[in-house]
Amino acid sequence: MTDPILDVRNISKSFGALKASDNVSLTLLPGEIHALIGPNGAGKSTLIKQVSGGLKIDAGEVWFDGADVTGLSTVARARLGLGRTFQISSLAMDYTVLQNLVLGALGHQGGIGLAAYFRPVMKDPALLAVANGALSQVGLEEFSNTRTSELSHGQRRQLEVAMALTLSPKVFLMDEPMAGLGTEGSHRLTGFLDELRHKAPILLVEHDMDAVFALADRISVLVYGKIVATGTADEIRNDPVVRTAYLGEEDAT
């Protein structure tokens, strides 16, 4: 069996008496989409934040690409290749779409050297190539010079994904990329993510069940901070615990 690229080992996190993560373990294998589902407040976003480094872990370890990254900061993990998208679009709103993407490309380039203090960044061919590449992959070319605050919600979601692309990460951590998208938008993004898994595996938190069952190689169900089941789409669909705890009889057919 191939080694997992991301290996979350027995992590726990409490906020006072509330156990947001209760001894959670999961793995992400190369080339797969592993979806994380669960009712509101189950601790999905908390888990993503612990993997990306935004939240400190109380107990347990996060292994990424064969190394223990538990003690590393968000920045260090991003540099190693953890590409995160945000549940609520987290973009530089005063910048144009292209400026946002060049900013992303800058991060991938490994930060800012001293020589770069006097070179106009928006004319840098290497950065522009990365930015424009990501732009065309998500289909936002015509909005390249639009101010981000003027984009529609759906376009911002697309830009959010494009930002992760500029990093050429080894793993994507996607926190509800479909949130607030219409049927057509979700459908398009589903097709896109289906292709993307060949570039880098995706740990996907998503509420859109159609998308999850269409995409995911494996699904883990999180309820009250605990993983109650992990398996393929079919296994999850037919799991009696999941049916009662989360999906509800009528949705599970």
Next chain:
Amino acid sequence: MHKETILNACVLLGLLAVPLWALQMDEPFIITLATKAVIFAIAGVGLNFALGLGGLVSLGHAAFFGIGGYAMGILASHAQGYTPVIEWPLTIEGTNSMPIIWLVAIAFSALFAFVIGALSLRTSGVYFIMITLAFGQMLYFFMISWPTYGGEDGLVIYVRNGFPGLNTLDPIQFFGICFTLLCLVLFIVSRLAQSSFGLALGGARQNEERTQAIGIVPYRLYLIAFTISGAITGLSGALFADLNRFVSPTMFSWQTSGEIMVFIILGGMGRLFGPVVGAALFILLEHLLGGLSEFWHIYLGAILLGVVLFARGGLIQLIVGREVAHD
């Protein structure tokens, strides 16, 4: 060409034309006023680099203005008294040379900005405002109680410092020096703002979480910006001291910090020429309204209120409208 670029060119030409006209009319006082506007503009451009681009609301930039001023005052007072600044471990003499004084002013204000920034930038928001204010006040009271360099009375320098090949006592020549430095500072700042550093700094201002997620540490960007910002403001402090041939702890007072911020608000925050327009307007108002009443600040306050309420982007935005910033 952008409307803002044209406006910027007009502002620079206007700033150059006024003293030349005054030279023709034999009005040296107006040349001095223009010089003061140019020096204040440099201070404003310095603060605007941290405030407008990096979103760092510093209410302590008087510290760097004052350090620049005292760099000039201390070096020049030793030179006019023929005493060394320090004798141990090595003898350092005072100097009358402007370029050396500028370099010392820049070096020391950058050093202080680095240290103050390193500590203050661990906080943000209101706490950052208060802690920068506190550092400024600390230096203010330190200068007041340091008798070696005049304490509360400050230092009087009898002769303006020299620049090779120029007669700095001639108002128009001193104006020329300050104006050239302003252009140089504007050039450097505009290059920095368009560089990858500027893009990342502006990105961090708008969204810190995102900047971290792409692998860039905002703290480091802020610290570099704050240091450069302090260095520029320090340079203007040295020039201001040379304009008046006098330094006093007032340069360190929080009112000075406030005034520098007022230039930026009047002209337009985050715009390259915002503080230039603001400083020129401030001097103009001070001169015109100051002639009407001793309490001219009350009118300034009303104007400031108007700008904040009805013209958020300052005078520049009022004229050219909202455009995508620096592209």
